[in-house]
Amino acid sequence: MNENILVVEHRTDLLDRFVDILRGRHYNPIATKSRSQAVNISNESTLDLILLDADIGDSQGLQLLDTFKNQDSTKGTPIVLLSTPYRKMEFIEEALNLGIDGLIFIPFDEMELIVRVNSCLKYRKLYVEHQKLIKQADYLQNSLNDMTEVSNRNYQSYKEAQKKYDDILNIDLETGLWNKKEFYEQFTRLLYETVRHEETIVLACFSIDGLDNIINEFGIIAAEEIMLKFTDVLRKTTRREDIIARFDNNQFMVAFNRMNIKLYDKKVDEIRSFVDKNELEYNGMIIKYTISVGISYTAYKKNYHIEGMDKEIAPVLLALHNAKRRGYASLFVHPTLIKR
The missing domain is CATH 3.40.50.2300 (Response regulator)
Incomplete structure (x- = not known):
């Protein structure tokens, strides 16, 4: 130390x-x-x-x-x-x-x-790392401003630096997942793909139960470590073509691409089984946690309008809200998702 x-x-x-x-x-x-x-x-x-x-x-x-x-x-x-x-x-x-x-x-x-x-x-360590990231972002921004004035010979270098800067803007720094802004962009592209393939997208929104209580009892660092553990669970249980994002402070959104809507319950059970084994050892204590889940789906349409993307997200957020009203470790499926 x-x-x-x-x-x-x-x-x-x-x-x-x-x-x-x-x-x-x-x-x-x-x-x-x-x-x-x-x-x-x-x-x-x-x-x-x-x-x-x-x-x-x-x-x-x-x-x-x-x-x-x-x-x-x-x-x-x-x-x-x-x-x-x-x-x-x-x-x-x-x-x-x-x-x-x-x-x-x-x-x-x-x-x-x-x-x-x-x-x-630990807060001090996070602050120091945050300051480093700010300096890195400032450096990259200054580099981008300078590169706009260079000749075409340096164009490729400019694009590489731009990508690094975009990554900082689009990634949630705490979990390494996409942030809300990037989720909307990728989800928009995914919706347009459903037009081509005439498929549906199963949306799942997860929330860690009692996170405020964990913060009050064990501190913010313990809560952050639990969020990182759950992030690992989502990465293990999803596919490359799925979109995973930290949608809000305690909302994790997953868009399951080309998933049969009859299979969502098996996927949720798989994630929950990982969470059950995913306890945290913190200052000599064992902290276990549960998750609540809201499920909805987006049906194939002939046309989508960009300004209407919030309407595609609203059902899963409402489903999560209803799940959390039922208590810890609850699942609520939006009424429009009917198994066939």
């Missing part, structure tokens, strides 16, 4: 305890009781996390929090505020408005501290 964690705490006994706990977990704690020294350290060192005493410098912890959140060296560094439970709600709300990434009340539970530190450090 060896992540740098700045601990700003005016009480010597608490400061020593934080340092001992963090070192025991192989982190690198940097301890101080001083506001000014904390600012100097933050400007001279690369920090992965800050534990900040709300009472530092005669209860001026929020001023220091505001400094950390606005200076360039610590803008993306998560900050956990250390406070006592008797604080007024106005103080907590002000801290939330300033952008704290966690709140630990003193006296604190050691395991709660470790879980919060681990969660914030």
Whole structure:
């Protein structure tokens, strides 16, 4: 690990305890009781996390929090505020408005501290990766702007760079699946193919049950890992010609190309069987999850109108809504899908 964690705490006994706990977990704690020294350290060192005493410098912890959140060296560094439970709600709300990434009340539970530190450090890692992607996107955009002015000799290089940039725009960065925009584009092309082949498309929309509860109980990182596990399930159970996308935060859309509508239940059973075995081991605990599914289909038509594509998607979203109303691990089939 060896992540740098700045601990700003005016009480010597608490400061020593934080340092001992963090070192025991192989982190690198940097301890101080001083506001000014904390600012100097933050400007001279690369920090992965800050534990900040709300009472530092005669209860001026929020001023220091505001400094950390606005200076360039610590803008993306998560900050956990250390406070006592008797604080007024106005103080907590002000801290939330300033952008704290966690709140630990003193006296604190050691395991709660470790879980919060681990969660914030993972957030920090995601933030750093996100910044790299932004820089990469900016670089690619600048490259594209420059390439528009080059001669025809460099045209092929220009197209390759354009494809890389388009991939960033069309892919959901968290799961690696197509995003909603790309799904609509590919689904539109697929619909026009049905005109040629006179076939139907089975649409399935999946949602992970109780994702908000998982976030509340285990944290956002655990929820994200579950989404990645379910993404792997979808990749294993679909074919190359199917379209898979993260349609919304907790909606995964699959367009099954040239699937007999009598076979959708077998496919859903296959996906569910993989999910049943797809548990997550997280901080010594086993987390299992279920999925709800909405099913619809798009019938062959002689003509499609691009402006009407939302109408082709609406039935499967309604089916998923009805499935979730029935409870966890539910399946709802849109009434227009009739087995023949």
